[in-house]
Amino acid sequence: MKIIIINGPNLNLLGKRETDIYGSETFEDYFKQLKIDFPTIELEYFQSNIEGELIDKIQEVGFSYDGVILNAAAYTHTSVGIGDAIKAITTPTIEVHISNTFSRETFRHHSFISPNVKGIIIGFGMKSYALALQSFL
Numbered sequence: 001m002k003i004i005i006i007n008g009p010n011l012n013l014l015g016k017r018e019t020d021i022y023g024s025e026t027f028e029d030y031f032k033q034l035k036i037d038f039p040t041i042e043l044e045y046f047q048s049n050i051e052g053e054l055i056d057k058i059q060e061v062g063f064s065y066d067g068v069i070l071n072a073a074a075y076t077h078t079s080v081g082i083g084d085a086i087k088a089i090t091t092p093t094i095e096v097h098i099s100n101t102f103s104r105e106t107f108r109h110h111s112f113i114s115p116n117v118k119g120i121i122i123g124f125g126m127k128s129y130a131l132a133l134q135s136f137l
């Protein structure tokens, strides 16, 4: 089973960005652990701060992979393009957020991704990604 985690803008700074909200672990370290915890899954990771690169990656994997786990970060709340890309692909997508976006500013309450995904996991810290992976098994 081939699954990709796609992270959007500023998530390359996990571990040093707003650690009170996002924790102090880097995604690279967390990803190493995920690979150990889910040995049967062929797991890939892609991060970009650029909207078009995220759309290109979604299109590239979205007709052949078994799953996409997407944290579009700030683009969640702004990007019609990423929402449309998720709608266009056939690979099931799980939307993930580290923080509980509904307990934060109101602009974080709307998602252009949510209407087009299989499910949503929000607010469990980095564990949100593991829960999303679990849902594919």
Ligand code: DQA
Binding pocket: 009, 010, 011, 071, 072, 073, 074, 075, 076, 096, 097, 098, 099, 100, 101, 108
């Ligand atoms: C986030 C929540 C977004 O509102 C924010 O812009 C992020 C991270 C999360 O994982 O909690 O960058 O997607």
